[in-house]
Amino acid sequence: MDRAKFFTALEALLELDPAALTGDELLTDLAGWDSMAVVGFIAMVDETFGLIVPANQLMQCRTTGDLAKTVELCQSGGSGKQIR
Amino acid sequence: MTAVSIAGLKLAGLASAVPGRTLGVEDVARRFGDADADKLAKQTGVVRRHVVPPGICTSDLCLAAAETLLSCMDWPRDSIDGVIFVSQTPDYRLPATSAVLHHKLQLSKNCAAFDMNLGCSGWVYGLWLAATTLASGGLRRVLLLVGDTISSLASPFDRSTSPLFGDAGSATALERDDSAASTTFVLGTDGQGFQHLIVPAGGCRTPRSDATSIRTPRESGNERSDEDLFMNGAEVFAFSLHEVPAMIDAAIAASGCAHSDVDAFVFHQANRFMVDYLARKTNMPVEKVPYSLHEYGNTSSASIPLTMTTSLAGELQNSRKKLVLAGFGVGFSWATAVIDCGPLVMPPLVTLNHEPQ
Numbered sequence: 525m526d527r528a529k530f531f532t533a534l535e536a537l538l539e540l541d542p543a544a545l546t547g548d549e550l551l552t553d554l555a556g557w558d559s560m561a562v563v564g565f566i567a568m569v570d571e572t573f574g575l576i577v578p579a580n581q582l583m584q585c586r587t588t589g590d591l592a593k594t595v596e597l598c599q600s601g602g603s604g605k606q607i608r
Numbered sequence: 609m610t611a612v613s614i615a616g617l618k619l620a621g622l623a624s625a626v627p628g629r630t631l632g633v634e635d636v637a638r639r640f641g642d643a644d645a646d647k648l649a650k651q652t653g654v655v656r657r658h659v660v661p662p663g664i665c666t667s668d669l670c671l672a673a674a675e676t677l678l679s680c681m682d683w684p685r686d687s688i689d690g691v692i693f694v695s696q697t698p699d700y701r702l703p704a705t706s707a708v709l710h711h712k713l714q715l716s717k718n719c720a721a722f723d724m725n726l727g728c729s730g731w732v733y734g735l736w737l738a739a740t741t742l743a744s745g746g747l748r749r750v751l752l753l754v755g756d757t758i759s760s761l762a763s764p765f766d767r768s769t770s771p772l773f774g775d776a777g778s779a780t781a782l783e784r785d786d787s788a789a790s791t792t793f794v795l796g797t798d799g800q801g802f803q804h805l806i807v808p809a810g811g812c813r814t815p816r817s818d819a820t821s822i823r824t825p826r827e828s829g830n831e832r833s834d835e836d837l838f839m840n841g842a843e844v845f846a847f848s849l850h851e852v853p854a855m856i857d858a859a860i861a862a863s864g865c866a867h868s869d870v871d872a873f874v875f876h877q878a879n880r881f882m883v884d885y886l887a888r889k890t891n892m893p894v895e896k897v898p899y900s901l902h903e904y905g906n907t908s909s910a911s912i913p914l915t916m917t918t919s920l921a922g923e924l925q926n927s928r929k930k931l932v933l934a935g936f937g938v939g940f941s942w943a944t945a946v947i948d949c950g951p952l953v954m955p956p957l958v959t960l961n962h963e964p965q
Contacts, residue, residue: 558828559768559827559828559841559842560647560651560841560881562841562842563841563842563845563881563882564881566842566845566846566849567845567849567881567885570849570889576846576849576850577846578846579840579842579843579845579846580843582842583842
């Protein structure tokens with residue numbers, strides 16, 4: 525997965541400045557990370573990478589880097605569903 | 609499930625009813641603050657909802673819709689030989705609410721009546737069940753009464769449910785007509801998702817108790833009891849992405865029509881974000897996707913007929929249209945119908961202000 529592309533999309537989703545995210549941010553510290561953002565995240569990954577991320581794995585993520593790893597795991601066939 | 613086509617189903621009439629009492633963004637703001645209320649309205653698309661006062665049930669809304677519909681049709685009451693009530697908010701634990709409605713509608717004793725417990729997919733499931741009873745069950749005229757009062761199940765302190773759900777009931781008149789075109793259905797279930805949209809207590813698995821009635825702090829600052837509705841929005845959205853586009857493609861393919869032949873795609877009104885996304889993903893032109901959720905909220909099993917009443921009545925009263933109707937949610941359960949219908953009897957939306965008898 526293109527991590528730069530991932531973080532750019534995540535920054536847009538959370539209405540953050542470009543290059544604001546490094547991967548170390550705690551999700552609990554991000555004001556915009558709420559239940560609707562999780563829904564928006566699933567849609568963003570579907571649109572950007574053509575993957576449906578399992579929602580239960582997102583609940584276990586602590587940092588923005590964990591979100592990236594979850595998408596990568598999903599992409600490598602570890603979980604989720606490749607749809608196109 | 610693979611697609612099935614059933615011949616001989618005629619949709620003769622449809623009416624929908626909502627309670628007169630409304631709640632708007634200003635009421636959400638009073639509970640959760642202006643900023644959160646505006647954000648919720650933006651995300652869900654719900655600006656106003658019609659919500660029952662205490663004492664009004666789903667069956668009252670369905671009864672009002674049915675009485676209005678029958679007053680516009682030439683169906684003698686004793687010609688109706690089937691009543692199906694689809695809801696998650698029945699009058700009683702038992703008996704079936706369809707029996708109560710059978711009585712209030714003064715129908716003949718030569719009438720089958722039963723309930724079905726389904727939500728967002730319920731109206732399309734009901735249509736399929738009515739079609740099968742008309743095609744092979746010996747019935748000639750069926751009243752399909754579908755609705756919910758989910759507002760009565762949502763904790764007012766839970767921002768994932770209380771600002772979203774509105775209440776509505778519907779009545780659909782269906783009859784056997786050997787000259788009617790086939791209706792195509794696709795239905796499916798993924799019971800693994802049962803715990804993601806649930807009222808955990810109050811049934812036989814976890815009966816009501818003092819403990820289940822106490823509202824306690826839950827995720828994201830929400831408060832609810834185990835007798836209140838719980839919804840995991842992320843799981844519901846992920847499931848919908850998996851199943852809904854595939855179900856719609858399968859139904860259209862099985863019906864033998866082209867995507868461009870369809871006059872309107874009526875989605876269950878889950879929330880604005882989800883319906884917009886699913887419409888885009890299935891390449892549906894925006895002008896063919898009607899909405900009712902901005903004025904009525906997510907009305908569960910009634911959302912498809914309510915949207916037809918509020919957005920498509922003008923066209924359906926006077927002409928024949930090809931509709932794709934897609935319900936999906938609690939269960940998880942999903943159902944799509946591809947149906948040719950109209951001209952049909954469609955009275956204006958009924959507003960129930962008076963107390964039930």
